[in-house]
Amino acid sequence: xETLLQQTINGLSLGSVYALIAVGYSLVYSILxxxxxxxxxxxxxxxxxxxxxxxxxxxxIWIAGFASLVGAGFSAVLTERLAYKPIRERTNVTLYLxxxxxxxxxxxxxxFVIVAGGRFRALPPVIPTHPVHIFGLATTSAFDILSLxxxxxxxxxxxxxxxxTKWGLAIRAAAYDLRTAxxxxxxxxxxxxxxxxxxxxxxxxxxxxxxxxxxxxxxxxMITIKAFVAAVIGGLGSLPGAVVGSLILGLAEMLTAxxxxxxxxxxxxxxxxxxTLLVRPQGLFGKxxxxxx
Amino acid sequence: MSGYTEGxxxxxxxxxxxxxxxxxxxxxxxxxxxxxAGYMAVGAYTTAILTVEYxxxxxxxxxxxxxxxxxxxxxxxxxxxKLMGDYYAxxxxxxxxxxxxxxENWQSVTRxxxxxxxxEGYTTLYVSLAFFAVMAFGMFNLINSRFGRAFKACxxxxxxxxLLGFNTARYRILSLVISAFYCGVxxxxxxxxxxxxQPIMFDMIKSTELTSVVVFGxxxxxxxxxxxxxIITLVTELFRPISQYRMLIYGAILxxxxxxxxxxxxxxxxxxxxxxxxLKDKFSFRNRDNSEGRSS
Numbered sequence: 001x002e003t004l005l006q007q008t009i010n011g012l013s014l015g016s017v018y019a020l021i022a023v024g025y026s027l028v029y030s031i032l033x034x035x036x037x038x039x040x041x042x043x044x045x046x047x048x049x050x051x052x053x054x055x056x057x058x059x060x061i062w063i064a065g066f067a068s069l070v071g072a073g074f075s076a077v078l079t080e081r082l083a084y085k086p087i088r089e090r091t092n093v094t095l096y097l098x099x100x101x102x103x104x105x106x107x108x109x110x111x112f113v114i115v116a117g118g119r120f121r122a123l124p125p126v127i128p129t130h131p132v133h134i135f136g137l138a139t140t141s142a143f144d145i146l147s148l149x150x151x152x153x154x155x156x157x158x159x160x161x162x163x164x165t166k167w168g169l170a171i172r173a174a175a176y177d178l179r180t181a182x183x184x185x186x187x188x189x190x191x192x193x194x195x196x197x198x199x200x201x202x203x204x205x206x207x208x209x210x211x212x213x214x215x216x217x218x219x220x221x222m223i224t225i226k227a228f229v230a231a232v233i234g235g236l237g238s239l240p241g242a243v244v245g246s247l248i249l250g251l252a253e254m255l256t257a258x259x260x261x262x263x264x265x266x267x268x269x270x271x272x273x274x275x276t277l278l279v280r281p282q283g284l285f286g287k288x289x290x291x292x293x
Numbered sequence: 294m295s296g297y298t299e300g301x302x303x304x305x306x307x308x309x310x311x312x313x314x315x316x317x318x319x320x321x322x323x324x325x326x327x328x329x330a331g332y333m334a335v336g337a338y339t340t341a342i343l344t345v346e347y348x349x350x351x352x353x354x355x356x357x358x359x360x361x362x363x364x365x366x367x368x369x370x371x372x373x374x375k376l377m378g379d380y381y382a383x384x385x386x387x388x389x390x391x392x393x394x395x396x397e398n399w400q401s402v403t404r405x406x407x408x409x410x411x412x413e414g415y416t417t418l419y420v421s422l423a424f425f426a427v428m429a430f431g432m433f434n435l436i437n438s439r440f441g442r443a444f445k446a447c448x449x450x451x452x453x454x455x456l457l458g459f460n461t462a463r464y465r466i467l468s469l470v471i472s473a474f475y476c477g478v479x480x481x482x483x484x485x486x487x488x489x490x491q492p493i494m495f496d497m498i499k500s501t502e503l504t505s506v507v508v509f510g511x512x513x514x515x516x517x518x519x520x521x522x523x524i525i526t527l528v529t530e531l532f533r534p535i536s537q538y539r540m541l542i543y544g545a546i547l548x549x550x551x552x553x554x555x556x557x558x559x560x561x562x563x564x565x566x567x568x569x570x571x572l573k574d575k576f577s578f579r580n581r582d583n584s585e586g587r588s589s
Contacts, residue, residue, distance in 0.1 A: 113540070267398070
């Protein structure tokens with residue numbers, strides 16, 4: 001019973017970190033309709049900026065965290081401007097964007113292999129990880145609770161941004177139809193830049209928490225595959241779907257690790273993906289994907 | 294011939310066979326897969342186990358490796374190929390990774406993540422060249438046959454194709470099964486070349502590489518695929534001294550190709566008399582060429 005409660009909390013905490021990544025990925029998908037494989041790169045950029053501002057410049061976690069989020073946001077915008085904008089201005093074949101994004105993910109990963117080296121780095125102990133007892137029922141680390149709270153905070157802020165602001169309205173409109181939104185007077189290029197900034201920003205939050213949970217290394221971005229899986233389970237392009245999918249995935253992973261075997265957790269993740277695609281390909285919250293002739 | 298040159302030629306043949314397999318699926322049938330390294334792994338492990346544990350001769354073992362990949366592709370393909378576009382691409386990542394994880398965890402048969410050593414070095418220069426020649430011959434015949442035209446019809450407009458009476462679902466599965474066979478044989482040859490295989494060799498990066506080779510060469514051009522596979526293999530060999538920057542350059546090339554010439558080196562054309570005729574027309578009647586040619 002205690003293990004169950006403990007693994008549930010761990011699962012929710014891991015799932016909330018996935019949610020931060022999956023939401024940004026889903027947001028980009030809902031506007032441009034392609035899978036941005038470079039999304040993991042934004043996460044790695046965030047992690048390394050945080051690491052170097054803490055280690056080399058000696059700032060505290062608040063400044064380092066802020067620099068990391070904004071830095072990752074701008075590098076996401078830069079990625080879009082360099083690699084995706086020339087393509088999407090010329091054609092509407094999303095396949096080309098998909099492949100360019102794979103190229104960008106390889107580029108970002110290897111920039112860090114060259115600049116920072118391929119070794120594993122541990123972030124300085126800036127986020128408390130001491131054990132916390134919950135009403136005497138279970139023991140968990142403060143870090144798990146903090147990452148859950150941070151995810152709730154940032155996802156809430158995103159929701160407010162999308163509902164209350166003018167740009168949020170424009171983004172929601174563009175998610176229905178980018179072309180029509182453009183014809184209604186929305187500055188599409190600025191809108192796409194804002195979407196990428198938000199995606200990079202949220203990915204960096206996830207990146208910082210992931211590099212505390214595991215360690216920081218250039219291939220950390222590969223973990224976004226799980227966020228993609230979560231986004232597909234929830235329904236591609238749907239933000240509540242991405243959050244719910246991430247939580248399901250985090251729980252499934254941690255419960256498998258706790259009760260069966262930690263080697264099988266990735267296999268469970270991919271089986272969940274395949275089962276979802278077979279039973280309900282549009283995902284839990286997805287729009288109906290039947291194509292019109 | 295020095296051992297090094299020989300090794301490069303063998304590697305070229307192996308990569309070309311695998312790329313042809315992905316090309317028939319991605320370039321000709323329009324199904325985008327990011328998990329084909331999984332089929333290479335199936336072929337490699339089947340052949341390795343057959344030759345090492347059961348002492349089967351390598352030629353039937355390689356063919357059985359390809360057949361095993363076909364069987365798995367069929368079992369996976371029947372339910373999942375109903376998915377279209379990005380959904381299949383993401384599903385195929387899951388499928389490829391699932392195959393790799395099963396190989397990693399099935400200790401008693403595959404010896405797990407540490408790899409499978411002691412495979413007989415059966416992939417000599419002549420074996421790989423012979424396999425390449427036979428399979429390339431088969432592939433070029435296939436894409437010019439009734440089946441090849443049906444694949445292209447599924448790619449260009451699957452709704453129109455099914456209205457014309459093509460069983461598109463069947464052709465999509467057929468295309469996947471054929472491509473799995475090519476990848477399985479390529480994986481089996483790779484195992485014989487390196488004498489050692491490991492699940493991590495067949496991860497998502499390898500799958501991405503296979504697909505990007507096809508896109509680099511030109512979607513819908515088999516000779517473009519061969520050209521792309523040769524260029525990528527040779528360039529990676531060329532940059533081996535500065536191996537740190539190799540992957541960086543590779544990624545940058547991928548982005549640049551998409552930005553500058555997304556249709557790939559060859560576009561949809563094949564190397565041959567028709568291409569030269571078209572080029573000649575293009576350069577002699579400059580104002581008439583707009584009606585034809587770059588319509589893709």
